[in-house]
Amino acid sequence: MVKIGNIELPDFPLLLAPMEDVSDPPFRRLCKAHGADLMYSEFISSEGLIRDAMKSRMKLDIFDYERPVGIQIFGGDEEAMALSAKIVEAVNPDIVDINFGCPVKKVVCKGAGAAVLKDIDLMVRLTKAVVDSTHLPVTVKTRLGWDSDSINIYEVAERLQDVGIKALSIHGRTRAQMYKGEADWTEIARVKNNPRINIPIFGNGDIDSPEKALDYKNRYGVDGVMIGRAAIGYPWIFNEIKHYVATGEHLPAPTMADRVEAARNHVQWAIEWKGERLGVFETRRHYTNYFKGIPNFKEYRQKLVTQDAAQDVYNTLDDVLQRFGEGSLTMPA
Structure with missing residues (x-):
C-alpha cells in the first residue's frame, strides 16, 4: 500500500x-x-x-x-x-x-x-x-x-x-x-x-x-x-x-465497440457537465485519438469534429460501429 x-x-x-x-x-x-x-x-x-x-x-x-x-x-x-x-x-x-x-x-x-x-x-x-x-x-x-x-x-x-x-x-x-x-x-x-x-x-x-x-x-x-x-x-x-x-499477460486490445463506447461516454459526460453546446464542442479534440489508426475513417472523423448536435454525434458513432464494429455497445448509465 x-x-x-x-x-x-x-x-x-x-x-x-x-x-x-x-x-x-x-x-x-x-x-x-x-x-x-x-x-x-x-x-x-x-x-x-x-x-x-x-x-x-x-x-x-x-x-x-x-x-x-x-x-x-x-x-x-x-x-x-x-x-x-x-x-x-x-x-x-x-x-x-x-x-x-x-x-x-x-x-x-x-x-x-x-x-x-x-x-x-x-x-x-x-x-x-x-x-x-x-x-x-x-x-x-x-x-x-x-x-x-x-x-x-x-x-x-x-x-x-x-x-x-x-x-x-x-x-x-x-x-x-x-x-x-x-x-x-x-x-x-x-x-x-x-x-x-x-x-x-x-x-x-x-x-x-x-x-x-x-x-x-x-x-x-x-x-x-x-x-x-x-x-x-x-x-x-x-x-x-x-x-x-x-x-505478465496482456489484456485483449480494445475493440471498435470499446472505442465507440468510450467516445459516446465522453461526449455524454461532457454534456452533463457543461451543457450540449460546450460539451459537444469540447469533446471534438478527442475523437481523432479514440479512432487512431483506423483505415478509411476520414469521413466519420470529419462528421464528428463538425457536428453541433449531440444526437448527430451519437448517430455518427452508431454508424461507425455498424461500419467497422464488432460486439454490442453498452450505453452509458
Missing part, C-alpha cells in the same frame, strides 16, 4: 497526469473507469482563482466518483498560492498539488510552473505557504531542473519534504527539453533511493505500454507511475498495465 498523508492507494498506483485542456471531469471519469488510481485536475492559476476568473473556477469541479482526486494549482507569489489553497480546500478535494513543472511559455513567463526550478528557495517558500494554509495533504509535480546544467531534483526533493509535502511526482525531463528527447529516469531513481526520502516518489515521462511500466517499476524502484499523453484517447492503458504487472 502507498500512502499520501491519510490517503491509501494500492501498491504501485497509476496516476493520471494533470494535462491542460485534457484532464477535465469527463476525461478523468473515463480514466477512473479504466483503472486510474489517483487523478489530478488541469492546473489552475492561483491568480485566476483569486480574481474569480470563470475558467479557473470551472476547473475546481470534482465529483465523488473520482476520489481520490487532487486539484493542481500554480503560481509564483506566496500570498496568492496560500490564498488559492484555501479556495481549493473549500471544494474538498483529497489533495492539493503544486505545479512546478509546466514548461509552457505563457506559464513560465509569469514566473510560475517550471520557471520556479531556477530558484529553489522560492520553490520552498511557495510550497511552505501552501502547506501552512491547508489541512489537506500537499503534493508536488516538477521536473529534473531548468536545463541539463542545473539538474537539482535531488536537493529539491529533500527540501520540499522538509517543509511538509506528502508525495512528489517527477517528470524525467528538464524544462529546456519540453517534451522532446527521452525522459531520464536515473535521476528519479536517485531521489527514490536517497535514504533521507520517506515520501512516495512517482515517476512520469514516456510510460506508454505495460511492458515499459513494469520495466521502469523494477529498474527504478518508484512507488508508482504517472501517465499523461499515453492516456489521451486510450484510457484502457491503466487496466492494461495493472493486468500485465499482476500476471
Whole structure:
C-alpha cells in the first residue's frame, strides 16, 4: 500500500497526469473507469482563482466518483498560492498539488510552473505557504531542473519534504527539453533511493505500454507511475498495465465497440457537465485519438469534429460501429 498523508492507494498506483485542456471531469471519469488510481485536475492559476476568473473556477469541479482526486494549482507569489489553497480546500478535494513543472511559455513567463526550478528557495517558500494554509495533504509535480546544467531534483526533493509535502511526482525531463528527447529516469531513481526520502516518489515521462511500466517499476524502484499523453484517447492503458504487472499477460486490445463506447461516454459526460453546446464542442479534440489508426475513417472523423448536435454525434458513432464494429455497445448509465 502507498500512502499520501491519510490517503491509501494500492501498491504501485497509476496516476493520471494533470494535462491542460485534457484532464477535465469527463476525461478523468473515463480514466477512473479504466483503472486510474489517483487523478489530478488541469492546473489552475492561483491568480485566476483569486480574481474569480470563470475558467479557473470551472476547473475546481470534482465529483465523488473520482476520489481520490487532487486539484493542481500554480503560481509564483506566496500570498496568492496560500490564498488559492484555501479556495481549493473549500471544494474538498483529497489533495492539493503544486505545479512546478509546466514548461509552457505563457506559464513560465509569469514566473510560475517550471520557471520556479531556477530558484529553489522560492520553490520552498511557495510550497511552505501552501502547506501552512491547508489541512489537506500537499503534493508536488516538477521536473529534473531548468536545463541539463542545473539538474537539482535531488536537493529539491529533500527540501520540499522538509517543509511538509506528502508525495512528489517527477517528470524525467528538464524544462529546456519540453517534451522532446527521452525522459531520464536515473535521476528519479536517485531521489527514490536517497535514504533521507520517506515520501512516495512517482515517476512520469514516456510510460506508454505495460511492458515499459513494469520495466521502469523494477529498474527504478518508484512507488508508482504517472501517465499523461499515453492516456489521451486510450484510457484502457491503466487496466492494461495493472493486468500485465499482476500476471505478465496482456489484456485483449480494445475493440471498435470499446472505442465507440468510450467516445459516446465522453461526449455524454461532457454534456452533463457543461451543457450540449460546450460539451459537444469540447469533446471534438478527442475523437481523432479514440479512432487512431483506423483505415478509411476520414469521413466519420470529419462528421464528428463538425457536428453541433449531440444526437448527430451519437448517430455518427452508431454508424461507425455498424461500419467497422464488432460486439454490442453498452450505453452509458
